[in-house]
Amino acid sequence: MSQKISVGIDIGTYQIKVVVSESVLTEDGSYSPKIIATGEAESKGLRHGYIINIADVTRCIKLAVAQAEKNAKIKIRKGYISIGGIGLSSMISKGSVMTTRADMEITDLDVKNVLAEAEASLPASALLNKQIIQVIPQAFKIDGQLLMGRPVGMKGTKLEAKVLFIVSLRQHFSDILKAVEDANIDIIDVIPSPIAASIVSLTKSQKIAGCILVNIGSETVSLAVFENNIPISLEVFPIGSADITNDIALGFRIPITEAENIKLGCTGEMPYQKKKLDEIILARLSDIFELIEAHLKKIGRSGLLPAGIILTGGGSGIDTIEDIARASLKLPSKVSCVDVMTALKNSHLQDSYWSVAYGLSVFGLNLNDEESSTEIFNVAKDTTNKAFKGMSDWFKKFLP
Numbered sequence: 001m002s003q004k005i006s007v008g009i010d011i012g013t014y015q016i017k018v019v020v021s022e023s024v025l026t027e028d029g030s031y032s033p034k035i036i037a038t039g040e041a042e043s044k045g046l047r048h049g050y051i052i053n054i055a056d057v058t059r060c061i062k063l064a065v066a067q068a069e070k071n072a073k074i075k076i077r078k079g080y081i082s083i084g085g086i087g088l089s090s091m092i093s094k095g096s097v098m099t100t101r102a103d104m105e106i107t108d109l110d111v112k113n114v115l116a117e118a119e120a121s122l123p124a125s126a127l128l129n130k131q132i133i134q135v136i137p138q139a140f141k142i143d144g145q146l147l148m149g150r151p152v153g154m155k156g157t158k159l160e161a162k163v164l165f166i167v168s169l170r171q172h173f174s175d176i177l178k179a180v181e182d183a184n185i186d187i188i189d190v191i192p193s194p195i196a197a198s199i200v201s202l203t204k205s206q207k208i209a210g211c212i213l214v215n216i217g218s219e220t221v222s223l224a225v226f227e228n229n230i231p232i233s234l235e236v237f238p239i240g241s242a243d244i245t246n247d248i249a250l251g252f253r254i255p256i257t258e259a260e261n262i263k264l265g266c267t268g269e270m271p272y273q274k275k276k277l278d279e280i281i282l283a284r285l286s287d288i289f290e291l292i293e294a295h296l297k298k299i300g301r302s303g304l305l306p307a308g309i310i311l312t313g314g315g316s317g318i319d320t321i322e323d324i325a326r327a328s329l330k331l332p333s334k335v336s337c338v339d340v341m342t343a344l345k346n347s348h349l350q351d352s353y354w355s356v357a358y359g360l361s362v363f364g365l366n367l368n369d370e371e372s373s374t375e376i377f378n379v380a381k382d383t384t385n386k387a388f389k390g391m392s393d394w395f396k397k398f399l400p
Contacts, residue, residue, distance in 0.1 A: 008360025049085025216315025308332030
């Protein structure tokens with residue numbers, strides 16, 4: 001395997017982050033991702049992850065990419081892009097078809113047909129102004145019998161599928177493409193932010209046992225629930241760590257910047273009443289975890305995820321967040337610590353704040369394909385007049 005470089009661009013509400021990684025040969029003879037450069041810029045033109053000014057977003061992307069180019073000493077021309085925001089969500093549907101071959105052997109065509117049937121079964125109202133960006137089969141049945149593994153090559157008269165559809169607001173998806181392309185970056189693929197973060201934040205064993213990855217961003221909280229090594233649900237809420245900062249600023253009547261430092265415990269001395277601070281933080285975090293708990297109840301997973309809740313994103317840096325999450329959700333809780341190989345000095349990339357951008361770059365390195373047990377159909381379609389180069393239909397990269 002020759003050297004390969006991959007670029008991930010995380011378009012967040014607070015900051016735009018760029019990670020450049022390369023595939024390097026390790027001592028045990030395997031290839032691993034190594035970060036060779038990063039870039040970041042303050043985000044402008046976004047609100048709750050939704051683009052409100054394309055030109056501002058484009059300028060910020062250019063700044064972050066230029067910084068990464070300077071650090072990597074290469075020209076960045078293409079990359080993997082994240083998509084998040086309050087328009088990102090998921091829905092489940094089912095489909096069934098009769099097999100097409102006379103000998104009843106199931107083919108790729110049958111699988112595509114059953115996925116198309118599942119999509120056709122979605123209510124029209126659910127897809128109003130929405131763009132399907134990924135299709136993830138949850139389970140297949142052949143003649144009523146649950147199948148473990150791929151159906152292609154097996155025999156039966158009827159194929160059924162339970163399918164997860166990840167969707168985004170159509171306008172937001174189109175705006176993301178335009179903002180990046182206007183920054184002179186060719187888009188290889190667009191990946192939902194929670195999926196990208198899971199690549200480096202979760203282990204394979206966690207995803208098999210069942211867990212929920214919660215990314216607490218500045219203005220949004222996104223989550224992805226995993227079981228049997230595949231995502232079974234995805235949701236985004238319009239609340240984030242900035243709301244905690246605002247509550248602290250109002251509670252103590254102090255500037256926002258000082259409130260942010262207090263929230264993250266960055267002040268040397270505590271001139272404010274700790275009990276009151278804890279009450280403010282607890283109240284807002286309780287709101288966040290109530291939304292998460294309601295979602296888990298909705299999908300029938302409340303208290304039923306053995307690997308628990310894994311916290312990531314800038315908001316996960318609050319000292320007491322693990323304890324609050326554990327008490328609120330009745331699940332094991334931990335803050336993600338990303339295992340990073342980097343050529344950078346004084347790197348803080350282990351911080352989960354970088355998990356989406358790093359996950360995107362790792363995603364592009366095509367590592368460990370043989371270990372992937374998940375097939376994801378990428379069906380993101382071009383909503384602009386420019387060509388959008390997507391990945392192959394059979395999307396095989398779910399890294400532990």
